[in-house]
Amino acid sequence: MEEMFCYQCEQAANGVGCTKIGVCGKQPDVAALQDLIVWGLKGMAFWADKARQKGAVDRDIDIHMFEGLFTTVTNVNFDPDSCAEVARKTSQMRDKAQQLFEQVNGGPYGGDVPEDARAWKADRSTEELVAEGRKHPVKDPNVDPDVKSVMEMLVYGMKGMAAYAYHADHLGKGDPEIAGFMHKAMAATIDRSKGLMDFVNLCMECGAVNLKTQQALYEGHAERYSAPTPTPVEIGSREGKAILVSGHDLTMLEELLKQTEGKGINVYTHVEMLPAHGYPGLKKYKHLVGNFGGGWQDQYKEFSAFPGAIIFNTNCIQRPAEVYKDRLFTWGLVQWPGVKHIEGMDFSPVIEAAQNAESWTENPQKQILTGCGHEAILSLADKVIQAVKDGNIRRFYVIGGCDGAKPGRNYYTRMAEQLPKDTVILTLACGKYRFNKMDLGDIGGIPRLLDVGQCNDTYQAVQVAVALANAFDCGVNDLPLSIILSWYEQKAIVCLLSLLSLGIQNIRVGPSLPAFVTPNVLNFLVENFNLAPIGTVEEDIKATLG
Numbered sequence: 154m155e156e157m158f159c160y161q162c163e164q165a166a167n168g169v170g171c172t173k174i175g176v177c178g179k180q181p182d183v184a185a186l187q188d189l190i191v192w193g194l195k196g197m198a199f200w201a202d203k204a205r206q207k208g209a210v211d212r213d214i215d216i217h218m219f220e221g222l223f224t225t226v227t228n229v230n231f232d233p234d235s236c237a238e239v240a241r242k243t244s245q246m247r248d249k250a251q252q253l254f255e256q257v258n259g260g261p262y263g264g265d266v267p268e269d270a271r272a273w274k275a276d277r278s279t280e281e282l283v284a285e286g287r288k289h290p291v292k293d294p295n296v297d298p299d300v301k302s303v304m305e306m307l308v309y310g311m312k313g314m315a316a317y318a319y320h321a322d323h324l325g326k327g328d329p330e331i332a333g334f335m336h337k338a339m340a341a342t343i344d345r346s347k348g349l350m351d352f353v354n355l356c357m358e359c360g361a362v363n364l365k366t367q368q369a370l371y372e373g374h375a376e377r378y379s380a381p382t383p384t385p386v387e388i389g390s391r392e393g394k395a396i397l398v399s400g401h402d403l404t405m406l407e408e409l410l411k412q413t414e415g416k417g418i419n420v421y422t423h424v425e426m427l428p429a430h431g432y433p434g435l436k437k438y439k440h441l442v443g444n445f446g447g448g449w450q451d452q453y454k455e456f457s458a459f460p461g462a463i464i465f466n467t468n469c470i471q472r473p474a475e476v477y478k479d480r481l482f483t484w485g486l487v488q489w490p491g492v493k494h495i496e497g498m499d500f501s502p503v504i505e506a507a508q509n510a511e512s513w514t515e516n517p518q519k520q521i522l523t524g525c526g527h528e529a530i531l532s533l534a535d536k537v538i539q540a541v542k543d544g545n546i547r548r549f550y551v552i553g554g555c556d557g558a559k560p561g562r563n564y565y566t567r568m569a570e571q572l573p574k575d576t577v578i579l580t581l582a583c584g585k586y587r588f589n590k591m592d593l594g595d596i597g598g599i600p601r602l603l604d605v606g607q608c609n610d611t612y613q614a615v616q617v618a619v620a621l622a623n624a625f626d627c628g629v630n631d632l633p634l635s636i637i638l639s640w641y642e643q644k645a646i647v648c649l650l651s652l653l654s655l656g657i658q659n660i661r662v663g664p665s666l667p668a669f670v671t672p673n674v675l676n677f678l679v680e681n682f683n684l685a686p687i688g689t690v691e692e693d694i695k696a697t698l699g
């Protein structure tokens with residue numbers, strides 16, 4: 154018997170789905186609670202969407218959509234009690250959304266209310282909520298498999314977008330239109346009159362709204378910290394006490410940097426925090442000294458070698474080893490049972506743990522480059538365009554997306570290694586750790602490897618592509634540009650939807666295709682977008698260079 158069912162990430166067991174325990178470490182009780190959260194959010198969305206159509210909007214409901222969905226993203230929250238708390242709040246927000254609608258409507262709704270949007274009792278124990286969650290599994294035998302496939306793509310895309318919306322909101326860049334789309338799309342998933350093309354269209358709209366969300370997030374970062382500039386980052390260690398910050402949230406890092414200033418503690422970034430070093434408003438802190446480690450999947454081994462305190466502000470957390478568990482902290486929506494969670498912005502427990510831990514020794518190593526955002530790249534536009542015209546740059550490659558544990562991911566390392574010297578690689582998100590310590594050289598002073606930023610900086614990569622297309626007076630699909638994505642979790646899904654919503658063709662995706670994509674849906678993507686799975690490095694280089 155299946156204890157759970159989840160197939161939202163690239164690690165889905167046997168390429169089908171996790172049924173006993175998540176390959177990520179998600180336990181069946183947490184899986185049931187997260188199913189309950191997603192189901193509850195759909196019911197909340199039914200009412201929030203109806204209220205919005207009549208002009209009534211509620212910020213608490215909007216923010217709860219972001220937080221609820223983000224809680225269920227892979228490698229975010231593994232703690233049953235906190236997931237149960239999010240589920241309880243979902244029920245309360247559903248009730249609030251219904252009241253909001255009835256107020257603005259001047260009475261109860263006259264149409265049919267789907268079973269999924271009815272009130273449900275939330276003041277129950279965690280165990281009782283787990284039992285309730287089991288009644289609302291992801292699998293639904295009453296829905297056509299192809300419709301289900303596109304519907305899940307939409308839900309996972311919105312999970313990714315919710316993460317970006319949550320960060321943008323922290324920077325004061327919340328946009329009610331983002332939540333408005335999410336309510337509409339989540340409500341559509343419980344509307345039995347909706348068919349395949351409705352969900353295809355919603356997926357495209359999701360991609361487009363995501364670009365606006367990522368733009369808001371970028372502008373939030375750039376307004377607060379100034380636009381990123383190319384910055385070499387040390388990957389060795391400095392003498393002294395140390396704190397490592399993992400995740401995507403720059404506001405949390407900023408606050409930690411303020412609170413550690415003058416305390417003799419060096420702050421290091423991990424995985425998706427690397428681009429923080431490129432922002433003038435963050436690199437001005439002299440004790441933000443470097444970047445530590447490889448991809449997120451290496452943390453179990455690598456954190457054991459890190460002497461100080463470690464804090465996660467978003468995904469990807471994994472089961473901690475005993476050797477560092479007491480120096481590990483979570484913040485925001487990330488939780489792991491038994492790991493200390495920081496509420497709010499008081500990081501004194503993390504600082505104290507770093508001060509009580511051993512000091513690190515001086516071990517200087519090489520530097521890697523980050524901060525090559527679109528403003529920095531486009532400031533070199535004339536040089537880049539000339540290099541293309543002179544034949545010194547033959548082709549651009551965007552090699553971006555998530556890292557992960559599968560052995561097939563060395564495709565991305567070998568791709569970066571084997572691409573000819575007259576090609577330029579733009580990278581973003583954590584998949585870059587497969588090759589960002591290589592020395593790939595430069596073309597007339599333009600580095601061959603340009604780190605555009607975090608996964609949310611897909612927006613910035615799009616700006617570069619659009620500017621090049623304008624300069625060459627062609628469409629993005631006609632540029633000497635190939636996009637090769639690596640996916641792992643739901644943020645990569647929404648980044649792909651954004652590219653597809655722009656009509657970008659010929660994207661290659663790996664290391665394997667999502668388990669939730671049925672053969673018919675894959676055919677649709679191949680026929681309409683020329684989407685292809687990655688092949689061998691040699692074949693793909695040959696095919697893209699023509």
Ligand code: SF4
Nearest residue numbers: 159162171175176177
């Ligand atoms: Fe499995 Fe991925 Fe779901 Fe975790 S998130 S349970 S690894 S499919």
Ligand code: SF3
Nearest residue numbers: 468469555582583608
């Ligand atoms: Fe990585 Fe987890 Fe997706 Fe922001 S940190 S990209 S996997």
